[in-house]
Amino acid sequence: MSWVGIDLGGTKIYAVVFDGAGVLAEAKTKTPTQGGPLAVVDAMAAVVRDLGPVDDLAGVGVGAPGVIDSVDGTVRQAPNLHGWMEPFGVADALSTALEGVPVAVDNDVNVGTLAEHRLGAGQGADNLLGVFAGTGIGAGVILDGRLRRGPTGATGEIGHMIVRRGGRLCGCGGRGHLEAYAGRAAMERRARDLERKGRDTVLVDLAPGRRMTSGVFVKALAAGDSVAVELIDEAVGALGVAIASAVSLLDIPLVVVGGGLADVFPRNPDLRIVPAALGDRGGSIGAALMAAGHIGVATVGK
Amino acid sequence: MSWVGIDLGGTKIYAVVFDGAGVLAEAKTKTPTQGGPLAVVDAMAAVVRDLGPVDDLAGVGVGAPGVIDSVDGTVRQAPNLHGWMEPFGVADALSTALEGVPVAVDNDVNVGTLAEHRLGAGQGADNLLGVFAGTGIGAGVILDGRLRRGPTGATGEIGHMIVRRGGRLCGCGGRGHLEAYAGRAAMERRARDLERKGRDTVLVDLAPGRRMTSGVFVKALAAGDSVAVELIDEAVGALGVAIASAVSLLDIPLVVVGGGLADVFPRNPDLRIVPAALGDRGGSIGAALMAAGHIGVATVGK
Numbered sequence: 001m002s003w004v005g006i007d008l009g010g011t012k013i014y015a016v017v018f019d020g021a022g023v024l025a026e027a028k029t030k031t032p033t034q035g036g037p038l039a040v041v042d043a044m045a046a047v048v049r050d051l052g053p054v055d056d057l058a059g060v061g062v063g064a065p066g067v068i069d070s071v072d073g074t075v076r077q078a079p080n081l082h083g084w085m086e087p088f089g090v091a092d093a094l095s096t097a098l099e100g101v102p103v104a105v106d107n108d109v110n111v112g113t114l115a116e117h118r119l120g121a122g123q124g125a126d127n128l129l130g131v132f133a134g135t136g137i138g139a140g141v142i143l144d145g146r147l148r149r150g151p152t153g154a155t156g157e158i159g160h161m162i163v164r165r166g167g168r169l170c171g172c173g174g175r176g177h178l179e180a181y182a183g184r185a186a187m188e189r190r191a192r193d194l195e196r197k198g199r200d201t202v203l204v205d206l207a208p209g210r211r212m213t214s215g216v217f218v219k220a221l222a223a224g225d226s227v228a229v230e231l232i233d234e235a236v237g238a239l240g241v242a243i244a245s246a247v248s249l250l251d252i253p254l255v256v257v258g259g260g261l262a263d264v265f266p267r268n269p270d271l272r273i274v275p276a277a278l279g280d281r282g283g284s285i286g287a288a289l290m291a292a293g294h295i296g297v298a299t300v301g302k
Numbered sequence: 303m304s305w306v307g308i309d310l311g312g313t314k315i316y317a318v319v320f321d322g323a324g325v326l327a328e329a330k331t332k333t334p335t336q337g338g339p340l341a342v343v344d345a346m347a348a349v350v351r352d353l354g355p356v357d358d359l360a361g362v363g364v365g366a367p368g369v370i371d372s373v374d375g376t377v378r379q380a381p382n383l384h385g386w387m388e389p390f391g392v393a394d395a396l397s398t399a400l401e402g403v404p405v406a407v408d409n410d411v412n413v414g415t416l417a418e419h420r421l422g423a424g425q426g427a428d429n430l431l432g433v434f435a436g437t438g439i440g441a442g443v444i445l446d447g448r449l450r451r452g453p454t455g456a457t458g459e460i461g462h463m464i465v466r467r468g469g470r471l472c473g474c475g476g477r478g479h480l481e482a483y484a485g486r487a488a489m490e491r492r493a494r495d496l497e498r499k500g501r502d503t504v505l506v507d508l509a510p511g512r513r514m515t516s517g518v519f520v521k522a523l524a525a526g527d528s529v530a531v532e533l534i535d536e537a538v539g540a541l542g543v544a545i546a547s548a549v550s551l552l553d554i555p556l557v558v559v560g561g562g563l564a565d566v567f568p569r570n571p572d573l574r575i576v577p578a579a580l581g582d583r584g585g586s587i588g589a590a591l592m593a594a595g596h597i598g599v600a601t602v603g604k
Contacts, residue, residue: 127453139551143450150553151429161547165465165539237467245463245544246551249441251452 001058004051005288006044007108007280008064010080010135013040015047016281017054018288023281025051036083037075041090045097059102059299061291062090063111063283070153070297073105080135091300102299104290108132109156110147111286112276113140116256117147118289120277125254129246130276131158133239133259134214135185136171137178143250147296158246159183163238181238184260187231188212194227201227214260258282303360306353307590308346309410309582310366312382312437313513315342317349318583319356320590325583327353338385339377343392347399361404361601363593364392365413365585372455372599375407382437393602404601406592410434411458412449413588414578415442418558419449420591422579427556431548432578433460435541435561436516437487438473439480445552449598460548461485465540483540486562489533490514496529503529516562560584 002024007014013031017024027050032039048060066078073091078084091103113130116122122130122142130140137159141148148155159179160172167176171185180186191203191212202225206216220228243255258276276282290297304326309316315333319326329352334341350362368380375393380386393405415432418424424432424444432442439461443450450457461481462474469478473487482488493505493514504527508518522530545557560578578584592599 141551143445148445148552151555152553155551155553157550157553160550162465162543163467165543241464241467242547245547248459248462249443249457249548249551250450251454251457251459253453 001056001292002054003058003288003291004048004054004060005111005284005286005291006047006060006062007111007283007287008040008044008062008081009108009283010065013043013047014280014284015044015051016284016288017051018285018292020292023285025054026281026284027051031081033082036085037081037088037090038093040081040084041093041097044094048098057101059104059291060094060098061111061287061289061297062094062103062105063108063287063290064090064105065108068105068107068153070104070106070149073103073300075105089300095300102291104287104297104299106287106290106297107138107156108283109138110140111290112258112282113142113256113286114147114289114294115278115282115286116258116276117142118294119285120282121256121274122254127250127252128254128256129158129243129250129252130256130258131239131243132276133182133184133235133257136183137239137259139246141250143252158242161242161245163241178238178242182235184212184214187217187235190231191227199227201225203228203231217260303358303594304356305360305590305593306350306356306362307413307586307588307593308349308362308364309413309585309589310342310346310364310383311410311585312367315345315349316582316586317346317353318586318590319353320587320594322594325587327356328583328586329353333383335384338387339383339390339392340395342383342386343395343399346396350400359403361406361593362396362400363413363589363591363599364396364405364407365410365589365592366392366407367410370407370409370455372406372408372451375405375602377407391602397602404593406589406599406601408589408592408599409440409458410585411440412442413592414560414584415444415558415588416449416591416596417580417584417588418560418578419444420596421587422584423558423576424556429552429554430556430558431460431545431552431554432558432560433541433545434578435484435486435537435559438485439541439561441548443552445554460544463544463547465543480540480544484537486514486516489519489537492533493529501529503527505530519562 002019014028016026065080067076076087091105095103122128126145128142139156139158160177162176164176168180170177170180195204203220254272304321316330318328367382369378378389393407397405424430428447430444441458441460462479464478466478470482472479472482497506505522556574
């Protein structure tokens with residue numbers, strides 16, 4: 001049997017064919033920025049077709065950003081996907097577009113953590129935290145070998161742990177949250193703010209009209225840019241505070257850090273904080289593992 | 303059947319007879335401050351005898367402070383018990399002193415949380431955090447109906463979550479931990495420090511040569527003492543930060559706060575933060591529930 005895993009990101013859609021042991025094929029495309037959920041579902045179906053014929057396809061898994069109802073495969077809110085204003089039944093729509101193949105949907109951080117747990121840097125660990133720092137910051141929480149969901153499915157909002165009481169404003173309206181210091185979007189806002197206030201920084205020159213990616217931060221850091229150094233220091237410090245607190249609360253010996261900030265995170269000899277091992281493929285591999293039934297998310301369709 | 307539950311505290315030993323529904327008898331004594339673990343075990347055995355004849359006694363549970371190995375009933379470290387320098391097999395020794403009655407031992411915070419979960423303010427909740435703020439601060443973490451232990455049994459160290467990066471020194475050597483702001487011992491140290499530095503406070507007058515109990519803080523607060531107001535504000539703020547962070551990470555809808563600070567904790571309409579319902583008896587009732595097999599801790603003896 002084989003499964004298709006799709007990592008639905010704000011900028012690209014990445015799909016793999018997975019046979020339970022390895023990746024047999026992969027394909028990607030840009031995430032549509034017009035046409036809303038229907039266009040996104042069409043693009044996902046097209047990427048699946050680009051993978052070519054798949055032997056014995058048993059299911060498709062989708063890791064999506066935002067708030068997911070994995071029971072019925074609905075993406076309720078997805079602030080990072082253009083025009084996604086209302087809840088949309090992704091599993092149903094994609095299954096229909098793929099002639100009835102069963103589809104399962106979960107949060108991208110959950111499936112990314114699952115992939116690292118089963119096949120990546122977290123293999124063999126019964127308790128681990130998977131922290132993914134991108135535009136926002138989320139965590140997957142694996143306790144005693146099982147991914148925790150929680151009563152409302154909201155487990156893992158490490159980005160909204162408080163790292164400084166009364167501190168910087170977060171996109172959610174709260175103050176002092178990790179994401180306000182270490183989320184890419186917040187760091188970009190802060191860099192542009194500091195530049196407007198007269199600080200000299202190559203960050204804005206490197207990303208004039210476009211997104212300040214983690215690659216831009218890495219370049220600015222290498223150039224010794226003082227604003228970049230300051231922002232990365234703050235981000236790493238804030239991540240350290242949140243991770244240390246999570247570890248104290250939960251007795252978790254292993255933290256896998258993925259996303260753009262993973263490479264700049266300092267190693268800690270007392271706690272195993274390790275970079276994610278599956279890189280860009282982690283999300284889609286995790287989605288395939290989900291489709292294969294590894295996470296308790298039911299598929300929709302057929 | 304009935305069980306005896308013992309709450310072994312730094313100042314008193316509190317025992318109840320519990321029949322699965324209610325408390326049939328209770329007894330208490332002062333915790334010996336000389337003679338080390340052996341004297342403590344003798345005092346616990348004496349309190350059990352003070353309870354009078356117990357019909358159909360099936361086991362004894364002990365909730366103890368410090369680091370516990372609940373598998374073999376050993377109290378490894380107990381900084382709040384005098385002369386407890388080495389690991390000591392409490393279950394074995396107490397079982398022997400009680401002529402072979404099976405004894406189970408766990409951390410006082412775990413059994414206190416268990417009691418609130420089964421019989422107190424957390425009844426009916428599948429996910430809850432039990433936070434006990436005393437000399438130090440610990441939490442019991444109930445997820446999907448089960449108490450989490452973690453690979454080293456150290457789950458629940460909420461007192462060592464970081465509420466202020468680089469902040470006040472904690473008894474453990476770390477900085478900015480919750481316990482450094484909201485633990486009774488740290489608050490007392492801070493009050494005496496401020497008084498030495500010239501601040502006027504009734505806290506020191508109310509507790510001249512002795513322990514600054516939470517009752518002392520409540521009195522000083524009622525008198526409008528500015529140092530007490532400042533310390534309690536800091537403590538409540540720090541507790542709020544740690545609890546909010548734990549709730550974000552774990553999707554926990556209910557927090558039960560016990561111990562001296564519970565009464566001054568502000569109510570939050572979005573999150574159910576409620577005071578513990580079992581008061582002083584919670585620890586011993588939880589210990590009895592443990593002896594009755596409610597927490598997966600095996601008994602030693604017989």
